[in-house]
Every structure is written in structure tokens, then in C-alpha cells.
Amino acid sequence: MADKVWVYIDQFDGEAIPSSWELFGAASKLANEMGGGVTAVVAGADVQQVAELAVHYGADQVYVCNDETLKEFRAEPYASVLSGLASEQQPEVILFPTTSRGRELAAMVAVDLKTGVLPDVTNLEIQDGKVLATRPVYGGKLISKVVCNAQPQLITLRGRAFSPPAADSTKTGQVDPVAASVAEDEIKTKVSGYTESQKGVSLNDAAVIVSGGRGVSNNPSLEPPAGLDESEVEIWRAQEGFKLVGELASVLNAAVGASRAAVDAGYILYEHQVGQTGKVVSPDLYIACGISGAIQHQAGMRTSKVIVAINKDPEAPIFKMARFGVVGDLFEILPPLTESLKARLNS
Amino acid sequence: MKIVVCVKQVPDTAAKVVVENGQVTWGDAPLVINPWDEYAVETALLQEEEHGGEVTVISVGGEDAKEALKHALAMGCGNAILVSDPSLKNADSLVTSQVLAAAIQKIGDVDVVFFGKQAIDGDVGVTAAQTARVLGWPSLTLVSEITELDPGSKTISVERSVEEGRQVVSGQLPAVVSVVKDIGEPRYPSFMGIRKASRAEIPMWSIAEVGVEVSEPVVEWPDLFNPPKQEVVTEIVSGGSPQETAETLAEKIIEEKVL
């Protein structure tokens, strides 16, 4: 009999997105209570090795769809594969990682199967035979418990809210190929590649984040190169500041975040923005440099385990949520902090 | 070109939102247009300026959602429609997208529909993709730039802002597009725009008028509460010099065992 609990493994360029493995801990817990094992689904152009890894992480069965039409992610053909399988096999729950792809797929599968999506969930429990999911709403100002009264219940799990099990390379499971269901000429979009591809650690998966705000441009003692106008000088100063943020981040293997003020001023790309209109993150350590801590910024980082704030202004709201605070100039504090942490981590 | 924008009314981002007796309240903080949807309206207006045509803004909600529609009218949208029906009180995203899709069909001959990335009350972020799926149109979500839109040849090319960078995608019109911040700062409503919007009579469509059979809502919220107060004891780290302060801070961070 088919498993009741499924996980969807998100991949990019043939490699699984790490937060996909976090689904397996939650899935096997649900499977223990609901009966049966865990089935994984992975799709792409060349993802056989992802399917095999899924077995090591705990999948009893894996459906793997390898097809040229799935080389670049497009939600429509991916959703059709998953909807097709699910309407045939009738799982009760499908878990997805909360990535841009995971969210969009869950959305479309919900339409195909006339069911509900519970996105960005931080906790799961079973009550009266139903999955009860916890999700922050209103930018984390409130917490809701939600249920989906149709099947399958489509749930995306927030990155880093669930811990991944250890992979066990001795585990075995069944890997079944499935065919793609939409032909290329029926797909109404074409992907021609990526620009400005992101390097470094992504905010979503990061255990540590170092963020910069408007304060990173505030170092009057730096002498800008000649010939820049006023706004170019500000950007130049900000880049000097973000260099310090970046150096600390690289010592900690951390992602770089930013406040909206820093993004709006053109100091750094929008992809780095943390907050209500940016990314919601929940790292173990969040170091805010030159960020005041406006409520919209808090909405994106409130659930970080340990928050450290470096700010000149002792009244800045960020200090109210910080475990450790330094009232001081980030340009003075960051270089020795980076050195000192580097020395300690290497010893 | 016929353009539609979908907007939702939400409490202001700065509002203190709390649960009292099981009800969400935000005191006397104003209800505003969902901030992400302002970017969608801006995008629609830019496309209208470039290609001509008309922009219709729609919202599914109660009477109070008219404020969001009026904001969009004040920014420069030509028409507004409120879809309102007692049966939509507990609408989930699937129901909302079925209603939006039907309303878009009823408007007819629409080339492109713009959405915000996410509504900041429920933080669901799925309605654009769901509406596209119901319509059977391409879903171009998280768009940070429209590099080309040609109503003549019915094609659109965009950059989508995803984890790995900017995905370059082209597709056929009609299409559903959700936008993110990089698309461009929303304009402020003009004085004339505000005057015009305040006088506007906004047509209301019931479910029967839209002519759609919607599913029963399947997502239920049995419990909603304020998060437990996180008691953080803030420790201000200081020292005789920045060097000393940094050393102490480094030590304390290491002691937290988060590295």
C-alpha cells in the first residue's frame, strides 16, 4: 500500500536544496503516528543521485522523474508530475521545503487536487488524526494553528525549524522512475538562464547571518576617492562598511543580510533584505550591524536564537531583542571582532 | 492592452496586532493596501503608460477593502471592482484564487494580471500561482524586472528573483505575474488622484454575478494567539577599547555555542 506521508525534494541543477533533508525528520514522525513509511518525490533532468540520497535520509520509496523538460524549473510541468502521482496514490500529507519553488508547487498542486496549502510552517503535531500545523502570521506578530480539511494536506516547512536526520548510507529503499506528463510544446514558458547568480551562503539555509543597515555608510573618517558625487560617495562608504560585514560573515560561514533602508539606498541587492517585505529568517546567530531594529525588520528575524546588536545609539530598539549588545561604532568594533572570532574558531 | 491588478486590504505594517477573545485586533491602526500590492499597481501603471490600454484593480473582501481599491485608483488605475459576498467570509487561498480567476474571465480579453508577492496578514504567498493555475495561464512569480512585454505578439520576458539569482524567463500572454520590490518604487497618489478616488463609485460583484462555483474552504484556523513573550535579558558588552569590547563579545558569542 502506498505511503501516507510524502516529501518533495527541491533541487537546483541536480543538487538537493539542503532544507529538503529537514523534511525527513518531520515526515518519519508523522509516518510513525499515521502508519506506513515515507515516500519521496524528486524531479529534474538528471536527479538519480538525489533519489539515492533521499533513501539515505529515510525514504522507503522514491519516485524519480528525469526528463529534459524539467531541466530548468518551471512550476507548471513540475506541478503536473506531482499532482499526477498524488491523485493516483492518494497520500494524506505532502511536505515541501519553503523555497520559492516549494511554495509555488504546493500552490499549484492544491489547485489541481482541490486541497489546501499551509505554507511556512514551524511545528507539526497530530490531533484527532489530523495534522495540526503551527505558522507565524502578521509578520510573526501572531501565531496560528491551522488544519487542512482535505487531502493531501500540502505543507511547506520553514527552513531550519526542523532538524534533518543524519544520513545513513547503509539504508535501502525502492527507487521508481516516473514519466513527465507535459510535453515541451504544451509548456507556455521558456527559461534562458540566470543573471547575477548568487554566490555564498543563502539566507534561507544560513545558521549564522551578519546583517548591515543604514549605519554601514556612516564612517565620516573614510576618505572617498576623488570625482564621486554625493550619492556615489554614500554608496562607496556603504560598500566599505559591507566589506567589514562580509569579512565577519566569511569567517563565520554566514550569509549577509540587510535592512530595507540599506537595500533602498542601493547599498546591496534586494535579495539580501531581511524583514516583512524581505526574507524571514531564523538562524542560530543573527548579528545586526548599524540596524535600528524597526518593527518591519524584526518581523524577519525575531525568531533568531541569539541576536547580537552593534549600534551607536543606546536607545535603538534592536537592543531590546538582543542577547548581547555593543553600543559603539561598527567600523571600530567589526575588525577586531572578526579577528578575535577567527582566532577562537581556529584554536 | 487590458491589465488587471489584484490587491488586498491589510492592517498597517507598524500596527500592534493582538488577539483578544479569539479575535484579531489592531486598535485604531489604519487598514491599508497590502504593501506588496503597491508594487503590483506601480508595475501595471508603468505598462499602461508604455503600451496604452486600461488598468482594472480588483479585490476580494468586505466593504472595507474599498479603501485599498481607492488607493490604487488614486495612484492612477482607471477602474476598480470589489468582489464581495457573505459566502466568502472564510475564504482560503484556493477559494480566493477561483474567485479572482472567474472575475478576470468576466472582465474578458485580459492580457496580463499583476499580483503582489504576499499578503502581509496571512503571509501565505500562493494566490498568484493558484490563480494562474486555475486560469491555465503561465505563472511568472517573484518578478523583479519585466524586460519585454509585447501585446502584439503576445509575449513577455521577465527576470524572477529566486534563491539562486535572477531566473530569465519568457512566456506567452495572457499571463499572471507577481512582483517583488525591485520592480520599482510605487508612486504616491496625486492630489487630483485622491480627489477622483474619493468620489469614485466602486462596483460590487457578488459570487452569482461573477458566475463561479467555488469550493468549500478547506483551511481552518482553530487557534490564533500572541506569541509567548521571549524574555531576553540583554547584556551590554563594553570594555576599555573597541579591541577589548570585541574580545569580550567574541568570547560571549562562543559561550552561547551557536557557532
Ligand SMILES: Cc1cc2nc3c(=O)[nH]c(=O)nc-3n(C[C@H](O)[C@H](O)[C@H](O)COP(=O)(O)OP(=O)(O)OC[C@H]3O[C@@H](n4cnc5c(N)ncnc54)[C@H](O)[C@@H]3O)c2cc1C
Ligand atoms: C511597508 C513597510 C515594509 C517594510 N519592510 C521592511 C523590511 O522588510 N525590512 C526592513 O529592514 N525594513 C523594512 N521597512 C523599513 C523599516 O521601517 C525601517 O525604515 C528600516 O528597517 C530601517 O533600516 P535601518 O535600521 O538600516 O536604518 P535606520 O533606522 O536609519 O537605522 C540605522 C541605525 O544605524 C545606527 N548607526 C549609524 N551609524 C552607525 C555606526 N557607524 N556604527 C553603528 N551603528 C550606527 C544608528 O544609530 C541607527 O540605529 C519597512 C517599512 C514599511 C513602511
Ligand SMILES: Nc1ncnc2c1ncn2[C@@H]1O[C@H](COP(=O)(O)O)[C@@H](O)[C@H]1O
Ligand atoms: N482577497 C484578495 N483580493 C485580491 N487580491 C488578493 C487577495 N488575496 C490575495 N491577493 C493577491 O495575491 C497576492 C498574494 O497573496 P497571498 O497568497 O494571500 O499571500 C497579494 O499580494 C494580492 O496581490
